[in-house]
Amino acid sequence: MRILDDVARFVARLGPEPVCDPCIAQKLSLDDVALASHARHELAGSHGFERFKGACSLCDQSGMVIRRH
Numbered sequence: 866m867r868i869l870d871d872v873a874r875f876v877a878r879l880g881p882e883p884v885c886d887p888c889i890a891q892k893l894s895l896d897d898v899a900l901a902s903h904a905r906h907e908l909a910g911s912h913g914f915e916r917f918k919g920a921c922s923l924c925d926q927s928g929m930v931i932r933r934h
């Protein structure tokens with residue numbers, strides 16, 4: 866799934882900074898936030914990615930975010 870690769874690269878580029886679904890969708894020009902959410906779920910717990918509740922580093926909104934260690 867190509868979107869998964871795009872999301873993985875995007876999150877990895879932000880490094881230890883967490884990012885939320887809407888920002889992932891917006892930055893990657895995805896039409897569907899649900900798609901970004903799905904990709905993020907797939908990534909969580911693998912390849913050093915982790916999901917947790919916190920503040921997004923891009924939009925400052927609190928919620929579920931993902932980051933790469």
Ligand SMILES: [Zn+2]
Pocket residue numbers: 884885886887888889921922923924925926
């Ligand atoms: Zn955000």
